Amino acid sequence: MDGYALDDEPAADDLLLGDGSGLSAEQLSRAEERRRRRDVIEEGAPREGVDIIRRVEAAVIVGVQLPGRTSADVEASLDELEALLDTAGAEVVERVVQRLDTPQAATYIGGGKVGELRELVAAHGADAVVFDDELSPAQQRTLEERVKQKVLDRTIVILDIFAQHATSREGKAQVELAQLNYLLPRLRGWGTALSRQAGGRTAGGAGIGGRGPGETQLEVDRRRIMRRIAKLRRDLKDYARIRETKASERERNRVQVAALVGYTNAGKSSLLNRLTGADVLVENRLFATLDPTVRRLPLDDGRDIVLTDTVGFVRKLPHGLVEAFKSTLEESLTADLLVHVVDASHPEAESHIVAVHEVLEEIGADAGAEQLVLNKIDRADPATVEALARRVQVELDADPVLVSAHTGEGIEDLVERIGLRIPGQRIRISAHVPYARQDLVALAHRSGQVVKEAHGDKGTELVADLDVRAARRLRPYLDVDVFAEEPEDWERETGT
Numbered sequence: 001m002d003g004y005a006l007d008d009e010p011a012a013d014d015l016l017l018g019d020g021s022g023l024s025a026e027q028l029s030r031a032e033e034r035r036r037r038r039d040v041i042e043e044g045a046p047r048e049g050v051d052i053i054r055r056v057e058a059a060v061i062v063g064v065q066l067p068g069r070t071s072a073d074v075e076a077s078l079d080e081l082e083a084l085l086d087t088a089g090a091e092v093v094e095r096v097v098q099r100l101d102t103p104q105a106a107t108y109i110g111g112g113k114v115g116e117l118r119e120l121v122a123a124h125g126a127d128a129v130v131f132d133d134e135l136s137p138a139q140q141r142t143l144e145e146r147v148k149q150k151v152l153d154r155t156i157v158i159l160d161i162f163a164q165h166a167t168s169r170e171g172k173a174q175v176e177l178a179q180l181n182y183l184l185p186r187l188r189g190w191g192t193a194l195s196r197q198a199g200g201r202t203a204g205g206a207g208i209g210g211r212g213p214g215e216t217q218l219e220v221d222r223r224r225i226m227r228r229i230a231k232l233r234r235d236l237k238d239y240a241r242i243r244e245t246k247a248s249e250r251e252r253n254r255v256q257v258a259a260l261v262g263y264t265n266a267g268k269s270s271l272l273n274r275l276t277g278a279d280v281l282v283e284n285r286l287f288a289t290l291d292p293t294v295r296r297l298p299l300d301d302g303r304d305i306v307l308t309d310t311v312g313f314v315r316k317l318p319h320g321l322v323e324a325f326k327s328t329l330e331e332s333l334t335a336d337l338l339v340h341v342v343d344a345s346h347p348e349a350e351s352h353i354v355a356v357h358e359v360l361e362e363i364g365a366d367a368g369a370e371q372l373v374l375n376k377i378d379r380a381d382p383a384t385v386e387a388l389a390r391r392v393q394v395e396l397d398a399d400p401v402l403v404s405a406h407t408g409e410g411i412e413d414l415v416e417r418i419g420l421r422i423p424g425q426r427i428r429i430s431a432h433v434p435y436a437r438q439d440l441v442a443l444a445h446r447s448g449q450v451v452k453e454a455h456g457d458k459g460t461e462l463v464a465d466l467d468v469r470a471a472r473r474l475r476p477y478l479d480v481d482v483f484a485e486e487p488e489d490w491e492r493e494t495g496t
């Protein structure tokens with residue numbers, strides 16, 4: 001069967017209604033309601049884009065417990081899949097878990113389970129089955145044939161959320177590239193949706209109740225997608241070049257960068273707002289932020305650094321997506337310090353830390369300095385936070401700062417810690433310091449490298465490499481006022 005010609009199978013809908021399917025009267029009537037609404041929707045206009053999930057209302061989700069994973073692991077991952085689907089606008093009506101020694105080649109789960117799934121889907125009037133793991137194109141196709149309904153996986157859900165939320169040109173291009181790369185090997189199955197995207201239904205009645213597009217149409221689609229992929233790659237290279245230019249401008253201005261990274265919904269944007277008075281969208285939703293935001297952060301010692309906020313990570317983040325977002329994430333790659341934000345009130349906090357480290361490793365950003373921040377301590381149990389802090393100290397050799405972006409608790413500590421972890425820049429100064437201010441000469445010795453020191457009749461002639469803070473205190477006696485031209489508006493350059 002080609003395409004999601006769902007209405008080919010009206011029988012599946014009628015199959016179990018009113019029989020001993022085990023559903024409550026309420027569940028049955030909701031299933032009936034969904035069917036009615038969907039009929040209306042299917043009549044409606046074709047939608048734009050590859051928006052597969054937006055067409056899903058009610059999903060059955062499937063997790064597999066492989067050796068080495070506890071059932072709690074599987075449930076936690078399914079909780080997250082449910083949250084992802086919720087973000088994408090779909091409701092989960094049932095979850096199915098199977099224990100397996102190894103995934104089945106043809107259908108991932110076992111044959112008996114597939115039959116069960118088919119019945120569940122029909123009984124609930126669900127319009128999709130979503131697997132928590134990535135399926136191969138062949139598995140997906142086989143499952144669709146047997147379950148008689150659309151079969152999706154976690155990857156496409158995440159891709160769809162990203163597609164819904166991306167706002168910048170670069171973000172949109174990155175997501176589209178990842179989507180098309182995912183789609184290309186699955187074209188046989190996705191033909192219908194694509195033909196619609198191309199502007200109308202394919203000749204031959206590929207729409208409701210029709211057959212999928214023929215081979216020729218598939219070839220056309222495939223070539224068109226490949227051309228589009230090539231174009232997106234070129235565009236992304238251009239965007240990356242622009243980004244590089246900005247980064248090297250910042251380099252020239254010797255601005256240092258701290259990047260907020262962390263699991264989605266950890267509170268990165270909230271912290272950026274709290275630390276810099278920014279006004280970035282904060283939502284109790286996964287992937288609220290997709291586009292990087294850059295803000296100036298004044299440190300206690302008078303230095304200004306740049307703080308960046310970017311897309312959050314999640315377990316099993318599709319590889320294509322990480323690849324596509326590499327240039328956005330480059331900000332973290334080149335940062336002087338990674339500020340890794342953790343939702344300390346989340347029961348899965350530790351596995352989130354691990355997942356974030358995995359993604360950082362994948363993009364090659366795991367080498368630099370990292371400051372762990374345990375956020376949301378206002379809503380977490382203090383004993384739990386303490387225990388978590390102790391465990392990360394022992395296991396990761398991290399010295400976390402405890403904060404609440406909401407109440408502001410710990411924020412001063414965090415700023416101080418960032419200042420300590422980001423090495424002060426040194427600048428070369430030359431000065432004539434009067435004998436009355438020998439304390440400043442002593443300061444130069446303490447906080448930097450004195451290159452030359454000579455005693456003349458007016459005072460001490462000094463050449464030294466100092467951190468900016470110390471240098472600023474010598475300002476009245478500098479031979480050249482290096483602070484006269486401080487950059488002022490670089491934080492607006494990526495403006496939002």
Ligand SMILES: Nc1nc2c(ncn2[C@@H]2O[C@H](COP(=O)(O)OP(=O)(O)OP(=O)(O)O)[C@@H](O)[C@H]2O)c(=O)[nH]1
Pocket residue numbers: 262263264265266267268269270271281282283284285286287288289290310311312313375376377378379403404405406407
């Ligand atoms: N109680 C409490 N809630 C917080 C705190 N910080 C953030 N939140 C809430 O956590 C949710 C996510 O916050 P965001 O700042 O959007 O998180 P994020 O890490 O930027 O999330 P993404 O951009 O989706 O990756 C929001 O509902 C915030 O109000 C905190 O310190 N305490």
Ligand SMILES: [Mg+2]
Pocket residue numbers: 268269270281282288289310
């Ligand atoms: Mg955010």
